Amino acid sequence: MMSRLDALKILYKYTENIPVISSCGNTSREWASLGRRDNHLYMVDTMGLTPSVAIGVSLTLRKKGFKKCIGIEGDGGILMNPNSLASASYLNPGKWLLIVFDNECFASTGGQCSLASRIDISRVAEGFNLKAIQTDNVEDFERAVLESIEEEGPIVIHAKISPENHKTSFINDDPAVLAYKFTSFIRDEQ
Ligand SMILES: Cc1ncc(C[n+]2csc(CCOP(=O)(O)OP(=O)(O)O)c2C)c(N)n1
Numbered sequence: 001m002m003s004r005l006d007a008l009k010i011l012y013k014y015t016e017n018i019p020v021i022s023s024c025g026n027t028s029r030e031w032a033s034l035g036r037r038d039n040h041l042y043m044v045d046t047m048g049l050t051p052s053v054a055i056g057v058s059l060t061l062r063k064k065g066f067k068k069c070i071g072i073e074g075d076g077g078i079l080m081n082p083n084s085l086a087s088a089s090y091l092n093p094g095k096w097l098l099i100v101f102d103n104e105c106f107a108s109t110g111g112q113c114s115l116a117s118r119i120d121i122s123r124v125a126e127g128f129n130l131k132a133i134q135t136d137n138v139e140d141f142e143r144a145v146l147e148s149i150e151e152e153g154p155i156v157i158h159a160k161i162s163p164e165n166h167k168t169s170f171i172n173d174d175p176a177v178l179a180y181k182f183t184s185f186i187r188d189e190q
Pocket residue numbers: 024025026027045046047073074075076077078101103105106107108109114
Protein backbone atom coordinates (compact mmCIF):
# COMPACT_ATOMS: atom_id res chain seq x y z
CA MET A 1 0.00 0.00 0.00
CA MET A 2 1.05 3.58 -0.67
CA SER A 3 2.59 5.50 2.23
CA ARG A 4 1.82 9.12 3.05
CA LEU A 5 5.30 10.11 1.87
CA ASP A 6 4.88 8.22 -1.46
CA ALA A 7 1.68 10.18 -2.11
CA LEU A 8 3.18 13.50 -1.04
CA LYS A 9 6.16 13.00 -3.38
CA ILE A 10 3.72 12.66 -6.29
CA LEU A 11 1.73 15.70 -5.25
CA TYR A 12 4.91 17.73 -4.85
CA LYS A 13 5.75 17.27 -8.54
CA TYR A 14 2.55 19.04 -9.62
CA THR A 15 2.17 21.83 -7.05
CA GLU A 16 5.05 24.20 -7.74
CA ASN A 17 2.54 26.97 -8.40
CA ILE A 18 -0.62 25.66 -6.71
CA PRO A 19 -1.60 26.74 -3.19
CA VAL A 20 -1.56 23.72 -0.88
CA ILE A 21 -2.72 23.74 2.75
CA SER A 22 -1.49 20.73 4.71
CA SER A 23 -2.88 19.41 7.97
CA CYS A 24 -1.02 19.23 11.26
CA GLY A 25 1.16 16.43 12.55
CA ASN A 26 3.20 14.23 10.28
CA THR A 27 1.45 15.35 7.10
CA SER A 28 2.84 18.89 7.26
CA ARG A 29 6.20 17.62 8.50
CA GLU A 30 6.63 15.11 5.68
CA TRP A 31 5.33 17.68 3.20
CA ALA A 32 7.84 20.30 4.39
CA SER A 33 10.66 17.73 4.34
CA LEU A 34 10.30 17.52 0.56
CA GLY A 35 11.24 21.21 0.27
CA ARG A 36 9.58 24.33 1.63
CA ARG A 37 7.56 26.51 -0.73
CA ASP A 38 5.77 29.78 0.04
CA ASN A 39 2.67 28.58 -1.82
CA HIS A 40 2.41 25.71 0.67
CA LEU A 41 0.79 26.58 3.99
CA TYR A 42 1.93 24.24 6.76
CA MET A 43 -0.81 24.10 9.39
CA VAL A 44 0.28 23.60 12.98
CA ASP A 45 -2.18 21.98 15.43
CA THR A 46 -5.35 22.87 13.50
CA MET A 47 -6.59 19.30 13.11
CA GLY A 48 -9.57 19.05 10.74
CA LEU A 49 -9.50 22.61 9.52
CA THR A 50 -7.59 22.43 6.22
CA PRO A 51 -10.77 21.67 4.18
CA SER A 52 -12.44 24.76 5.67
CA VAL A 53 -9.42 27.02 5.13
CA ALA A 54 -9.08 25.69 1.58
CA ILE A 55 -12.74 26.55 0.88
CA GLY A 56 -12.11 30.16 1.88
CA VAL A 57 -8.90 30.40 -0.12
CA SER A 58 -10.50 28.71 -3.17
CA LEU A 59 -13.30 31.27 -3.18
CA THR A 60 -10.83 34.17 -3.07
CA LEU A 61 -8.87 32.62 -5.94
CA ARG A 62 -11.78 32.59 -8.36
CA LYS A 63 -10.28 35.39 -10.43
CA LYS A 64 -6.62 34.42 -10.01
CA GLY A 65 -4.63 32.25 -12.40
CA PHE A 66 -4.22 29.29 -10.02
CA LYS A 67 -5.87 26.12 -11.29
CA LYS A 68 -6.68 24.84 -7.81
CA CYS A 69 -6.33 25.27 -4.09
CA ILE A 70 -5.54 21.92 -2.50
CA GLY A 71 -6.26 20.96 1.10
CA ILE A 72 -4.67 17.87 2.60
CA GLU A 73 -6.44 16.33 5.59
CA GLY A 74 -6.30 13.03 7.48
CA ASP A 75 -9.17 10.62 8.10
CA GLY A 76 -9.21 11.64 11.75
CA GLY A 77 -9.33 15.32 10.80
CA ILE A 78 -12.09 15.07 8.20
CA LEU A 79 -14.28 12.98 10.50
CA MET A 80 -13.84 15.65 13.17
CA ASN A 81 -15.02 18.33 10.71
CA PRO A 82 -17.39 16.68 8.20
CA ASN A 83 -19.30 19.95 8.09
CA SER A 84 -16.55 21.20 5.75
CA LEU A 85 -17.87 18.71 3.16
CA ALA A 86 -21.37 20.15 3.51
CA SER A 87 -19.96 23.67 3.10
CA ALA A 88 -17.93 22.67 0.02
CA SER A 89 -21.01 21.14 -1.54
CA TYR A 90 -23.18 24.15 -0.75
CA LEU A 91 -20.66 26.86 -1.74
CA ASN A 92 -19.40 24.86 -4.73
CA PRO A 93 -15.86 26.30 -4.95
CA GLY A 94 -14.64 25.26 -8.41
CA LYS A 95 -10.96 25.35 -7.42
CA TRP A 96 -11.31 23.30 -4.22
CA LEU A 97 -9.55 19.96 -4.24
CA LEU A 98 -9.43 18.03 -0.98
CA ILE A 99 -7.06 15.12 -0.54
CA VAL A 100 -7.88 12.88 2.42
CA PHE A 101 -5.11 10.54 3.53
CA ASP A 102 -6.94 7.65 5.14
CA ASN A 103 -4.82 5.30 7.24
CA GLU A 104 -7.78 4.48 9.53
CA CYS A 105 -5.89 5.87 12.52
CA PHE A 106 -4.39 8.90 14.23
CA ALA A 107 -0.92 8.04 12.94
CA SER A 108 0.72 11.27 14.07
CA THR A 109 -0.12 10.71 17.71
CA GLY A 110 0.68 7.02 18.05
CA GLY A 111 -1.64 5.16 15.67
CA GLN A 112 -4.81 5.04 17.76
CA CYS A 113 -7.74 3.63 15.77
CA SER A 114 -9.96 6.33 14.19
CA LEU A 115 -13.61 6.18 13.17
CA ALA A 116 -12.51 5.62 9.56
CA SER A 117 -12.03 1.89 10.16
CA ARG A 118 -15.84 1.65 9.99
CA ILE A 119 -16.70 4.62 7.76
CA ASP A 120 -16.12 4.96 4.02
CA ILE A 121 -15.02 8.58 3.55
CA SER A 122 -15.66 8.52 -0.25
CA ARG A 123 -19.28 7.60 0.41
CA VAL A 124 -19.56 10.30 3.05
CA ALA A 125 -18.31 12.87 0.48
CA GLU A 126 -20.68 11.50 -2.16
CA GLY A 127 -23.48 11.74 0.38
CA PHE A 128 -22.82 15.47 0.44
CA ASN A 129 -23.10 15.46 -3.36
CA LEU A 130 -19.36 15.88 -3.96
CA LYS A 131 -17.35 14.08 -6.59
CA ALA A 132 -15.08 11.57 -4.83
CA ILE A 133 -12.24 9.46 -6.25
CA GLN A 134 -10.88 6.62 -4.16
CA THR A 135 -7.30 5.43 -4.67
CA ASP A 136 -5.04 2.98 -2.87
CA ASN A 137 -1.87 2.90 -4.98
CA VAL A 138 0.59 5.39 -6.43
CA GLU A 139 -0.47 4.99 -10.08
CA ASP A 140 -4.15 5.66 -9.39
CA PHE A 141 -3.29 8.46 -7.00
CA GLU A 142 -1.10 10.21 -9.58
CA ARG A 143 -3.81 9.87 -12.23
CA ALA A 144 -6.46 11.23 -9.83
CA VAL A 145 -4.28 14.24 -8.96
CA LEU A 146 -3.54 15.06 -12.61
CA GLU A 147 -7.18 14.73 -13.66
CA SER A 148 -8.52 16.68 -10.69
CA ILE A 149 -6.15 19.61 -11.21
CA GLU A 150 -7.57 20.06 -14.70
CA GLU A 151 -11.22 19.49 -13.77
CA GLU A 152 -13.69 21.95 -12.30
CA GLY A 153 -14.28 21.14 -8.59
CA PRO A 154 -15.17 20.68 -5.87
CA ILE A 155 -13.49 17.27 -5.77
CA VAL A 156 -12.34 14.90 -3.00
CA ILE A 157 -9.53 12.40 -3.53
CA HIS A 158 -9.86 9.73 -0.86
CA ALA A 159 -6.44 8.09 -0.72
CA LYS A 160 -6.05 4.96 1.35
CA ILE A 161 -2.51 4.91 2.78
CA SER A 162 -0.46 2.76 5.12
CA PRO A 163 -0.22 3.90 8.77
CA GLU A 164 3.53 4.48 8.84
CA ASN A 165 5.14 7.84 9.62
CA HIS A 166 8.49 8.89 8.20
CA LYS A 167 10.98 10.43 10.58
CA THR A 168 10.98 14.18 10.06
CA SER A 169 11.77 17.28 12.07
CA PHE A 170 9.20 19.46 13.80
CA ILE A 171 8.03 22.69 12.20
CA ASN A 172 8.92 25.26 14.81
CA ASP A 173 8.20 28.38 12.74
CA ASP A 174 5.80 30.98 14.07
CA PRO A 175 2.42 30.15 12.43
CA ALA A 176 1.93 33.88 11.77
CA VAL A 177 5.10 33.87 9.66
CA LEU A 178 3.99 30.76 7.76
CA ALA A 179 0.62 32.41 7.05
CA TYR A 180 2.31 35.69 6.03
CA LYS A 181 4.50 33.90 3.45
CA PHE A 182 1.50 32.06 2.03
CA THR A 183 -0.79 35.09 1.79
CA SER A 184 2.03 37.19 0.27
CA PHE A 185 2.55 34.55 -2.40
CA ILE A 186 -1.14 34.53 -3.29
CA ARG A 187 -1.48 38.32 -3.20
CA ASP A 188 1.52 38.87 -5.50
CA GLU A 189 0.36 36.33 -8.10
CA GLN A 190 -1.73 37.85 -10.89
C1 LIG B 1 -8.34 19.58 17.88
C2 LIG B 1 -7.13 18.70 17.97
N1 LIG B 1 -7.22 17.52 18.57
C3 LIG B 1 -6.13 16.73 18.66
C4 LIG B 1 -4.93 17.14 18.14
C5 LIG B 1 -3.70 16.25 18.27
N2 LIG B 1 -3.43 15.60 17.01
C6 LIG B 1 -2.55 16.11 16.10
S1 LIG B 1 -2.42 15.16 14.73
C7 LIG B 1 -3.53 14.05 15.34
C8 LIG B 1 -3.91 12.83 14.55
C9 LIG B 1 -4.52 13.21 13.24
O1 LIG B 1 -5.05 12.04 12.63
P1 LIG B 1 -5.38 12.05 11.11
O2 LIG B 1 -6.14 13.28 10.76
O3 LIG B 1 -6.01 10.76 10.74
O4 LIG B 1 -3.93 12.20 10.44
P2 LIG B 1 -2.70 11.13 10.45
O5 LIG B 1 -1.80 11.56 11.54
O6 LIG B 1 -3.27 9.77 10.63
O7 LIG B 1 -2.09 11.29 9.08
C10 LIG B 1 -4.00 14.42 16.61
C11 LIG B 1 -4.97 13.64 17.42
C12 LIG B 1 -4.89 18.40 17.50
N3 LIG B 1 -3.77 18.86 16.94
N4 LIG B 1 -6.00 19.17 17.43
